[in-house]
Amino acid sequence: MPDAIVYESNTGFTRKYAELIARFTxxxxxxxxxxxxxxxxxxxxxxxGWLRAGKIVGLQKAQSRFSIAAVLGVGMRAQTPEALSDLKAQNKLASLPAFYLRGGMDIQRMSGINRLMIKLAAAIMSRKAPKDDPEAMESFDMLRNPKDFVSRENLGEFLEWYRGIKA
Ligand SMILES: Cc1cc2nc3c(=O)[nH]c(=O)nc-3n(C[C@H](O)[C@H](O)[C@H](O)COP(=O)(O)O)c2cc1C
Structure with a gap:
């Protein structure tokens, strides 16, 4: 049984999920x-951990120090089965219980290289995003306007897994 929750958050969405899980567990x-x-x-x-170019930030450090019972990656993309399979492939998570959560985007809370990378992505998307692709347009909009998708509903699968190991 896990006996603590550990998180790495840059702009606060992952921390919100960690605190929700703390409350439930x-x-x-x-x-x-x-x-x-x-x-x-x-x-x-x-x-x-939050997702940066597909990688779960802090995971390697956490794995080198603690025994990981489950991993949750938090990103801006929609919470779909594809997002989860990409998460597993890009972070070599085949053997660990893994979950993908939709966090949000808040450029105001970013600094340094992260802020620069998002501004670059927004500049590229403003030229390339196909106007008839709603997902691409939503991502583009998020890069300019703060967006928070954190919800208890998004934790459904994780909480089901947790109840399963507790039973
Ligand atoms: C430099 C950079 C790269 C990112 N790469 C991804 C990504 O590959 N996939 C994704 O879903 N979100 C990506 N995001 C969005 C963040 O993962 C998302 O905003 C997340 O909710 C941040 O969590 P935090 O508030 O805990 O830091 C990226 C954000 C930044 C700043």
Missing amino acids: GLPCYALREAERSLEKGRRVIFL
Whole structure:
């Protein structure tokens, strides 16, 4: 059984999911930096990290220090079976329970290289996004206007898995 939740969040959406899970499970919740200081090595944890160019940020660090019971990747794209299979393939998660969650996008809360990368992506999309593709247009809109998709409903599959291991 996992005995803590550990997360890595840049603009706060992953933290919101981690806090929701903490509320549902009653487990303590730590930011990765905090966990490195206050959780013993080898503890069994549920890890959540935000997605940056397909990779779950902080996962390698968390794996080197803790025993991972499940991984949740949080990104801006829609919560679909394809998003989950890409997450597993790009982060080599075949052998771990893995979940994809839709977080959001808030460029105001970004800085440095991350903000620059999103601005570049927005500039490219403004030229290339096909106007008749609703998903592409939604992504483009999100790069300019803050958007929050965090919800309890999005955690449904994860909570089902959690109830299963507790039973
Ligand atoms: C540089 C950069 C790269 C990103 N790459 C992806 C990606 O590959 N897939 C995705 O779904 N979201 C991507 N995103 C969006 C973030 O994962 C999304 O905003 C997430 O909710 C951020 O979580 P946080 O608030 O916990 O930092 C990217 C964001 C930035 C800044």
